[in-house]
Amino acid sequence: MDAEILGLIVGSLVSLGAYSVLIGDNPISKITENIYMGILGGYIFATNWDFINKNAISKVANGEPVYIISILLSLMLLGRLKAKYLWISRYPVVLTVGVGLGLAMRTTVMADFLGQIQATLLPWNSFNNIVMVIGTCVTAAYFIFTTQESGAYKYINRAGRAFLLCAFGVAYGQTVSFRFELVIGRLVSMLDPRVSMYTYAFIVIMAAILIYGYKTNKIEWYTGR
Amino acid sequence: MSIIDKLLNIDQRIIFFLMFIALAFPILNPVILPMAVQDYSRKAFEFSDSIPEGSIVLFEGGLGAATYPQGGPGMVAQIYHMLTKGVKIVFFSIGTEQNVWTMKAIETALDKLPAGTPAENGVNWVHWGYIAGGESGVGSLVNDIRATVSADYFGTPIDDIPLLESVNDASAFSAVLWWGGSEGSMPYGIRQISVPFNIPITGMCTTNEVPNFSPYISAGQLQGLFGGVRGSAEYEYLLHLPGPALGQAMATNFGGLLWMVLVILGNVMYFIQRTRGEA
Numbered sequence A: 001m002d003a004e005i006l007g008l009i010v011g012s013l014v015s016l017g018a019y020s021v022l023i024g025d026n027p028i029s030k031i032t033e034n035i036y037m038g039i040l041g042g043y044i045f046a047t048n049w050d051f052i053n054k055n056a057i058s059k060v061a062n063g064e065p066v067y068i069i070s071i072l073l074s075l076m077l078l079g080r081l082k083a084k085y086l087w088i089s090r091y092p093v094v095l096t097v098g099v100g101l102g103l104a105m106r107t108t109v110m111a112d113f114l115g116q117i118q119a120t121l122l123p124w125n126s127f128n129n130i131v132m133v134i135g136t137c138v139t140a141a142y143f144i145f146t147t148q149e150s151g152a153y154k155y156i157n158r159a160g161r162a163f164l165l166c167a168f169g170v171a172y173g174q175t176v177s178f179r180f181e182l183v184i185g186r187l188v189s190m191l192d193p194r195v196s197m198y199t200y201a202f203i204v205i206m207a208a209i210l211i212y213g214y215k216t217n218k219i220e221w222y223t224g225r
Numbered sequence B: 001m002s003i004i005d006k007l008l009n010i011d012q013r014i015i016f017f018l019m020f021i022a023l024a025f026p027i028l029n030p031v032i033l034p035m036a037v038q039d040y041s042r043k044a045f046e047f048s049d050s051i052p053e054g055s056i057v058l059f060e061g062g063l064g065a066a067t068y069p070q071g072g073p074g075m076v077a078q079i080y081h082m083l084t085k086g087v088k089i090v091f092f093s094i095g096t097e098q099n100v101w102t103m104k105a106i107e108t109a110l111d112k113l114p115a116g117t118p119a120e121n122g123v124n125w126v127h128w129g130y131i132a133g134g135e136s137g138v139g140s141l142v143n144d145i146r147a148t149v150s151a152d153y154f155g156t157p158i159d160d161i162p163l164l165e166s167v168n169d170a171s172a173f174s175a176v177l178w179w180g181g182s183e184g185s186m187p188y189g190i191r192q193i194s195v196p197f198n199i200p201i202t203g204m205c206t207t208n209e210v211p212n213f214s215p216y217i218s219a220g221q222l223q224g225l226f227g228g229v230r231g232s233a234e235y236e237y238l239l240h241l242p243g244p245a246l247g248q249a250m251a252t253n254f255g256g257l258l259w260m261v262l263v264i265l266g267n268v269m270y271f272i273q274r275t276r277g278e279a
Helices: A003-022 A027-061 A067-081 A083-120 A127-142 A152-190 A196-215 B003-008 B012-028 B039-049 B068-085 B098-112 B134-143 B186-197 B207-218 B228-238 B245-275
Strands: B056-061 B088-093 B125-130 B175-181 B201-205 B225-227
Touching: A003 A027, A003 A152, A003 A196, A027 A067, A027 A196, A027 B125, A067 A083, A083 A127, A083 B134, A083 B186, A083 B207, A127 A152, A152 B012, A152 B068, A152 B207, A152 B228, A152 B245, B003 B245, B012 B245, B039 B068, B039 B175, B039 B201, B039 B207, B039 B225, B039 B228, B056 B068, B056 B098, B068 B088, B068 B098, B068 B175, B068 B201, B068 B228, B068 B245, B088 B098, B098 B125, B134 B186, B175 B186, B186 B201, B186 B207, B201 B207, B201 B228, B207 B225, B207 B228, B225 B228, B228 B245
Parallel strands: B056 B088, B056 B175, B088 B125, B175 B201, B201 B225
Antiparallel strands: none
């Protein structure tokens, strides 16, 4: 059998197993969950090991001793496995956080602060620009917590809240759409004409197992909404 | 219990089932509704189209198993677009799983290329594979490539790759194409490459992340953005390269329509209950 078809069939089976959790927690969904976690953990380990091997161990073997430091720091992280040696793991963690923060902060002021302020200083020559400027100002003003909500500030505060609610609405809508796209991605693979018969067969088999489980009370029926 | 009470307390599994039907129906019976191209997608496409022939671009492939169906068709279109224009591409991924999916997109694009298009591995494109370390890894990579990567995805030492002869840091790239998917990693590209090296950047993210990155477009730090499956469909449309994204975008519309009806219905019934003093 073609490797791609086999992948689609296995993917279909695992996806259906995972989606069965929508009916309620059941043994099929649990098995799928554990298989997924196991494979993912193993894959992440293997890929990272390959990276370390190619970019640190082989470099040390080729006469670049400076990479011993990175290997040592990686090994020190394993100190977390035993409470007695936990303190050893703190050094590489501190170094990682420090380097990460330093690298990010280097250009954060330009990218996330000054650039954004500049982008808000727009000419008032279109409806969009006016909404953008007013929306940014009143939303920022909403977070002034040291002022009493009275007088003119009361209306600014309410306008800020309205803009925030609009922004949350957009974020919610986009999130719902993203979740649909995730499901659609799976459905496209599962309903691929080359494997759809297997998908339908898996649905029937899983339904039979779950119905048997629920009827005989071997699986607890989820009674929440 | 009134009908309104019953509907407001409906078993969520019925809603899941209705949603399954709404999403599966357009996949089994493709329906194409009219679609306008979004401004962000058009900007991203026009920027990509303006990259001169012979340039080298840096390409982050951040799509995984979950996000490849929505971003993959667009990523394939982008690779196809660049290679047919004679632009050379250097790929990398900051996720373990993502580097395999990036390779899949490269293979799919190579299969679609018109005969005679130069697309030789190591000459027209190279895939560095997985780069560990997240943002720090990106920072290290673009400042000193040879200190961070020793071999490409296939194990070829980077000193033996013709395309990388004069590539030592990010200054060799004309543009960055960041297909971050749901990684949320696009700011890494802006902070570590675009701002310090003054290299324009564009790319793709999943639909839910579009509001997070749109301020970067307004600020001119991001040249454009393809959002989710719709972004992919729009790239296919603008490139005149029909692919699977268009049908998927229509399925999203059907799902969204059902969701909207349910939200409106739920709110109307809630207000009816409240006016009756039951809520």
